[in-house]
Amino acid sequence: MIHVEKYHGTGNDFIVVGPERSVPDRRAFARRYCDRTDGIEPPTGETGKRGADGVLFLALEEQYSPPRVIMTLVQPDGSVAPMCGNGVRCAAHWAGSRTGATELMIDTLAGTRHARIEDDTVHVEMGVPSFDPDIVPLEGTSPLIDSQIDDLSVTAVNTGVPHAVAMVEAVDAIDLEAVGPIVRNASVFPEGANLTLGSLRRSEPPAFDQRTYERGVEGETASCGTGAVAVVAVARKLGLIDGSNPAAVSLPGGTVTIDWRGDGAIMRGPAKRSYSTELPVAEPGVIG
Numbered sequence: 701m702i703h704v705e706k707y708h709g710t711g712n713d714f715i716v717v718g719p720e721r722s723v724p725d726r727r728a729f730a731r732r733y734c735d736r737t738d739g740i741e742p743p744t745g746e747t748g749k750r751g752a753d754g755v756l757f758l759a760l761e762e763q764y765s766p767p768r769v770i771m772t773l774v775q776p777d778g779s780v781a782p783m784c785g786n787g788v789r790c791a792a793h794w795a796g797s798r799t800g801a802t803e804l805m806i807d808t809l810a811g812t813r814h815a816r817i818e819d820d821t822v823h824v825e826m827g828v829p830s831f832d833p834d835i836v837p838l839e840g841t842s843p844l845i846d847s848q849i850d851d852l853s854v855t856a857v858n859t860g861v862p863h864a865v866a867m868v869e870a871v872d873a874i875d876l877e878a879v880g881p882i883v884r885n886a887s888v889f890p891e892g893a894n895l896t897l898g899s900l901r902r903s904e905p906p907a908f909d910q911r912t913y914e915r916g917v918e919g920e921t922a923s924c925g926t927g928a929v930a931v932v933a934v935a936r937k938l939g940l941i942d943g944s945n946p947a948a949v950s951l952p953g954g955t956v957t958i959d960w961r962g963d964g965a966i967m968r969g970p971a972k973r974s975y976s977t978e979l980p981v982a983e984p985g986v987i988g
Contacts, residue, residue: 711953
């Protein structure tokens with residue numbers, strides 16, 4: 701058995717596995733316990749959704765100042781995501797509860813993110829969004845700006861992971877489960893992309909609605925932090941808003957706030973521990 705904790709950031713929920721015991725087959729572990737039908741379930745007396753949007757495998761290095769957390773996110777399909785904004789907030793909250801630190805460095809495959817904790821709110825420096833076709837990445841040598849894919853006009857940006865952002869009149873008017881796989885697997889995205897819908901509710905101060913179909917989850921999630929940054933970055937790129945701060949982004953699971961500092965984005969939002977439990981760990985190839 702292995703001790704795990706369940707966390708969520710604006711409804712984007714994760715199983716958190718610390719370094720105390722290794723998991724022989726991380727991909728199989730994620731495929732089994734993230735399943736929304738047969739996956740992890742709350743213990744008796746606890747509330748929460750069955751399954752998860754991913755497994756955060758975390759290692760803590762307290763010898764550094766501020767402490768460092770090595771974060772690996774394995775998604776429900778067994779793939780590894782380079783970056784996850786809500787996951788970084790949850791990783792910071794987890795490490796803060798263990799160390800008492802309010803400043804942390806989170807090492808991801810997309811680079812190191814500085815996090816600061818204020819109660820249940822975590823501020824994360826999300827880096828500089830890129831529209832560069834080599835970084836997104838895209839098939840071809842030109843950026844994808846307000847270009848047609850299926851029935852949507854999308855702009856491609858990398859905010860730690862690739863997003864195809866479509867600015868629409870109303871996010872709830874789009875059949876995301878139908879169009880999501882089409883855009884996510886479009887040939888212009890050699891590594892796939894998340895499809896993120898954004899609608900501008902007001903321009904001053906900026907406020908958006910957002911929905912995201914996530915690759916690796918292969919469905920809509922209650923929240924996507926890198927998607928929130930992507931919506932604001934694309935709105936700025938297309939001239940829909942100016943440089944005003946902050947921008948509020950409302951998702952099905954809650955609201956995050958995006959501030960701009962120079963060329964980089966800072967995301968503020970909640971991170972909460974839901975419960976802890978014990979899960980069986982099998983040898984490689986036995987799970988799922």
